[in-house]
Amino acid sequence: MxxxxxxxxxxxxxxxxxxxxxxxxxxxxxxxxxxxxxxxxxxxxxxxxxxxxxxxxxxxxxxxxxxxxxxxxxxxxxxxxxxxxxxxxxxxxxxxxxxxxxxxxxxxxxxxxxxxxxxxxxxxxxxxxxxxxxxxxxxxxxxxxxxxxxxxxxPFVPSVLDGVGGPLVHTADYLPAKAALQTKESITIIGSGQSAAEVYLDLLEEIDTFGYRLNWVTRSPRFFPMEYTKLTLEMTSPEYVRHFHALPSAQRDRLLREQRSLYKGISGDLIDAIYDALYRKQVAGPVPTRLLTCTELVGGRWGLGGQYTLDLRHTELDESMPLSTEGLVLATGxxxxxxxxxxxxxxxxxxxxxxxxxxxxxxxxxxxxxxxxxxxxxxxxxxxxxxxxxxxxxxxxxxxxxxxGREVYPVEQRIAFQEFGIPSDLARALTTTEVRS
CATH class of the missing domain: 3.50.50.60 (FAD/NAD(P)-binding domain)
Structure with missing residues (x-):
C-alpha cells in the first residue's frame, strides 16, 4: 500500500x-x-x-x-x-x-x-x-x-439551551432555514458578531414584506465594531504570535476574552448599513424591531404553543426579563x-x-x-x-x-513596527542596571 x-x-x-x-x-x-x-x-x-x-x-x-x-x-x-x-x-x-x-x-x-x-x-x-x-x-x-x-x-449552542428542542437555527444553517423563519410572527437573534449583524440586516430589509417582529439580543454593552486600524492589524504578525504563544496559558485565555472586538466584532460599514436601514424604515412609521444590549441569555424553553420563552438577564441592572419568540437564530459562534x-x-x-x-x-x-x-x-x-x-x-x-525538511517557502520573522515583548537591548540594559545596584 x-x-x-x-x-x-x-x-x-x-x-x-x-x-x-x-x-x-x-x-x-x-x-x-x-x-x-x-x-x-x-x-x-x-x-x-x-x-x-x-x-x-x-x-x-x-x-x-x-x-x-x-x-x-x-x-x-x-x-x-x-x-x-x-x-x-x-x-x-x-x-x-x-x-x-x-x-x-x-x-x-x-x-x-x-x-x-x-x-x-x-x-x-x-x-x-x-x-x-x-x-x-x-x-x-x-x-x-x-x-x-x-x-x-x-457551531456552538450555549449550554443553557441544551436539549431545549424546537426549530432553533444556528447561523451556520441560516439560508436554508430563512423561508421558514419568515413565516413566524417573531424572530429573535442571539449574539452580536458579524454573522448576527448580517442575519439581522437581511431579515430587517424584508420585515415590511413578512410583518414579523425582529429582536436582536447581545450581552455586550453595545454592538461593537471590529477594530481594523493598521497597528491593530500588526497583532496578526509573526512577532505577536510568538509573543502570545510564550505567555502562560491563563494569561492567553484572559487576553483572548479582552481581544474579542479585534476579530469578533462587526464591520463598521455593516453597522452603518443597519442604522441607515432602520432610519429609512422609520420614516414610514415605527419599525417592529428591538435591539437589546447588556442582555444575557440564561435559559430557555420551547412550548406547546409553538414559541420559545427565553430567560434574559440585564447584566448591568441584574434584573430578569422573559422574552417570547417563535423563531430563534443563534449567532453564538x-x-x-x-x-x-x-x-x-x-x-x-x-x-x-x-x-x-x-x-x-x-x-x-x-x-x-x-x-x-x-x-x-x-x-x-x-x-x-x-x-x-x-x-x-x-x-x-x-x-x-x-x-x-527544507525551506520551500521563506517565512517572515518580523513584519511589525511594534515591539510586543521587552526589546533585547532594553533587557540587557535592565540586567546591567541590576548588577550595578
Whole structure:
C-alpha cells in the first residue's frame, strides 16, 4: 500500500491552501480527505452582499507565493473577471466570490478525495493508518507518515439551551432555514458578531414584506465594531504570535476574552448599513424591531404553543426579563473540538490542563513535535491569528517547510513596527542596571 508523506484531514480554506502550496513540490506527496461531496465554505451564510473581512491578498497562496498559479487574481483572469474586479476598486471579495475561487482551486489540485468520512486513525510502528468510508460506503485505508488536521470548528449552542428542542437555527444553517423563519410572527437573534449583524440586516430589509417582529439580543454593552486600524492589524504578525504563544496559558485565555472586538466584532460599514436601514424604515412609521444590549441569555424553553420563552438577564441592572419568540437564530459562534477518530492517538498527542491541544509554536501537537500538525485549532495558544485567512499561507509555509525538511517557502520573522515583548537591548540594559545596584 502506498505511504503518503502526509495526510490532511478536512478541506477548508487552510488545508486547501496546503494542497495548492504543495501541488508543485515534487518531493512531497499528500492526500487530502474531505467528508463533503465537494468544497463548501459556510453555505448557510452565503448572503448576496456579504464580503470577506480581509483583502483579496489573504487568498490561499499569495502571502506565501505571490506568483502562484492558484492565486485569487489568477482565478479572476481565467474566469474573465479581472478587469471587473479592478474597476470595482474594492479589496474585499464577496463571500460567494471567495467560495467560487476555492472551488476553482480545489478542482485543480491532485490528491484531494471528496466524500471520504474519516472514522479512525491509528499508528503502527512507522505510519498513521487512516480508515475512512468512501462515497459508496466502502471502507478505505490510507497510510501516511504525518498528519495535518484541518477539521475546522463546529457551531456552538450555549449550554443553557441544551436539549431545549424546537426549530432553533444556528447561523451556520441560516439560508436554508430563512423561508421558514419568515413565516413566524417573531424572530429573535442571539449574539452580536458579524454573522448576527448580517442575519439581522437581511431579515430587517424584508420585515415590511413578512410583518414579523425582529429582536436582536447581545450581552455586550453595545454592538461593537471590529477594530481594523493598521497597528491593530500588526497583532496578526509573526512577532505577536510568538509573543502570545510564550505567555502562560491563563494569561492567553484572559487576553483572548479582552481581544474579542479585534476579530469578533462587526464591520463598521455593516453597522452603518443597519442604522441607515432602520432610519429609512422609520420614516414610514415605527419599525417592529428591538435591539437589546447588556442582555444575557440564561435559559430557555420551547412550548406547546409553538414559541420559545427565553430567560434574559440585564447584566448591568441584574434584573430578569422573559422574552417570547417563535423563531430563534443563534449567532453564538463556533468552537474547536477533538474529532472522535483521534481517540486511538490520544497518547501520542499533548494536551493542556483543559483538555485542549497543547500546540507548539510550530503547530505540532505530538510529543516528538514533527508528526501531527493542526490548522485553526490553536486560537488558545497562538491567539487571534489562528482563524485569520490572511495568516493561513504563513502557517502553511511553516508546516510545509517541516514536512519537506527544507525551506520551500521563506517565512517572515518580523513584519511589525511594534515591539510586543521587552526589546533585547532594553533587557540587557535592565540586567546591567541590576548588577550595578
Amino acid at each position: 502506498k505511504i503518503h508523506d502526509f495526510a490532511a484531514i478536512g478541506l477548508g480554506p487552510f488545508n486547501l491552501g496546503l494542497a495548492c502550496l504543495t501541488e508543485d513540490v515534487d518531493d512531497l506527496d499528500g492526500v487530502f480527505l474531505e467528508s463533503q461531496a465537494d468544497f463548501s465554505w459556510h453555505p448557510g451564510m452565503m448572503l448576496p452582499d456579504a464580503t470577506l473581512q480581509v483583502p483579496f491578498m489573504a487568498d490561499l497562496v499569495t502571502m506565501a507565493d505571490p506568483a502562484s498559479r492558484f492565486s485569487f487574481l489568477t482565478h479572476l483572469k481565467e474566469t474573465g473577471r479581472l478587469y471587473s474586479f479592478y474597476i470595482r476598486e474594492n479589496f474585499y471579495p464577496l463571500r460567494a466570490e471567495y467560495d467560487a475561487y476555492c472551488r476553482w482551486a480545489a478542482s485543480r489540485v491532485s490528491g484531494v478525495k471528496f466524500g471520504r468520512h474519516v472514522e479512525r486513525i491509528e499508528h503502527d510502528e512507522h505510519t498513521y493508518v487512516i480508515t475512512a468510508s468512501g462515497p459508496s460506503g466502502v471502507s478505505e485505508t490510507y497510510r501516511a507518515r504525518r498528519l495535518v488536521l484541518g477539521t475546522g470548528t463546529q 463556533y468552537r474547536a473540538d477533538v474529532p472522535a477518530f483521534l481517540a486511538p492517538l490520544a497518547d501520542r498527542i499533548r494536551w493542556d490542563d483543559r483538555g485542549r491541544y497543547d500546540v507548539a509554536s510550530s503547530y505540532t501537537i505530538d510529543h516528538e513535535n514533527c508528526e501531527i500538525f493542526v490548522q485553526n485549532a490553536e486560537e488558545h495558544t497562538h491567539g487571534l491569528a489562528a482563524p485569520d485567512l490572511g495568516m493561513g499561507a504563513h502557517r502553511n509555509s511553516i508546516i510545509i517547510n517541516q514536512l519537506a
